[in-house]
Amino acid sequence: MLVIERLEVRYGAIRALRGIDVEVRQGEIVTLIGANGAGKSTAIRAISGLVTPSAGRIVYHGEDIAHQPAHVLVRRGICQSPEGRRIFANLSVKENLEMGAYVNDGPRASIRTEMERVLEMFPRLRERIGQLGGTLSGGEQQMLAIGRALMSRPKLLLLDEPSLGLAPFLVQQIFSIIRDINAQGVTVLLVEQNAYQALRLAHRAYVLETGAVTMHGRAEELLMDEGIRRAYLGK
Ligand SMILES: Nc1ncnc2c1ncn2[C@@H]1O[C@H](COP(=O)(O)OP(=O)(O)OP(=O)(O)O)[C@@H](O)[C@H]1O
Numbered sequence: 102m103l104v105i106e107r108l109e110v111r112y113g114a115i116r117a118l119r120g121i122d123v124e125v126r127q128g129e130i131v132t133l134i135g136a137n138g139a140g141k142s143t144a145i146r147a148i149s150g151l152v153t154p155s156a157g158r159i160v161y162h163g164e165d166i167a168h169q170p171a172h173v174l175v176r177r178g179i180c181q182s183p184e185g186r187r188i189f190a191n192l193s194v195k196e197n198l199e200m201g202a203y204v205n206d207g208p209r210a211s212i213r214t215e216m217e218r219v220l221e222m223f224p225r226l227r228e229r230i231g232q233l234g235g236t237l238s239g240g241e242q243q244m245l246a247i248g249r250a251l252m253s254r255p256k257l258l259l260l261d262e263p264s265l266g267l268a269p270f271l272v273q274q275i276f277s278i279i280r281d282i283n284a285q286g287v288t289v290l291l292v293e294q295n296a297y298q299a300l301r302l303a304h305r306a307y308v309l310e311t312g313a314v315t316m317h318g319r320a321e322e323l324l325m326d327e328g329i330r331r332a333y334l335g336k
């Protein structure tokens with residue numbers, strides 16, 4: 102579904118990605134793990150068209166999308182839930198979800214169907230439907246950010262640190278929702294610092310260190326790897 106080849110991204114003099122190769126197959130959950138500043142969010146932003154690569158290719162369903170703008174990519178089924186949630190604080194939960202369906206130019210009824218699906222998945226958001234986004238708790242905001250991304254009916258969902266700052270119970274809940282979303286046919290690329298949970302959930306994984314992929318393979322193999330356990334799992 103997605104083949105990233107020798108992708109490079111620079112911010113001025115900083116080389117945030119130094120030629121990474123990553124592949125995501127249809128139906129998979131793939132996770133990118135790595136320390137702060139490794140380039141994880143940069144990779145997500147490059148795939149969603151928010152930063153322009155300085156070299157390399159991002160091939161989606163056979164076509165290089167490296168220089169396509171984000172709004173075009175959302176229409177083609179690539180949508181992200183960004184790091185730090187970035188919900189609209191002064192819009193209600195309902196309005197935030199509707200913003201996610203902005204690219205859905207079908208009939209109003211299809212937006213309602215989609216919203217129903219999202220509210221089914223996140224009952225908490227249904228209870229809070231009229232509340233302003235900015236007054237939601239951290240965990241609720243995270244649910245809203247994921248729900249909003251789902252409103253565009255993504256084929257490839259990019260999640261940047263969905264569990265950041267959440268209590269252990271909510272982390273479990275978010276990971277179980279990601280599993281459900283994937284079971285419904287959505288391919289997922291997940292960026293996480295919670296490497297243990299991410300490796301338990303994902304089919305395959307890539308380890309990023311200062312802009313380069315240093316290791317990749319089946320998630321359950323990486324979970325057993327001595328080096329990974331020491332560096333990322335605190336064992
Ligand atoms: N807009 C920017 N301008 C300059 N440098 C940037 C910019 N965005 C990111 N960087 C730098 O690029 C590198 C990679 O950043 P990135 O946000 O991709 O890391 P990350 O792996 O997502 O880290 P974290 O786990 O802390 O979210 C970092 O050194 C960062 O300081």
Ligand SMILES: [Mg+2]
Pocket residue numbers: 141142143184261
């Ligand atoms: Mg990041």
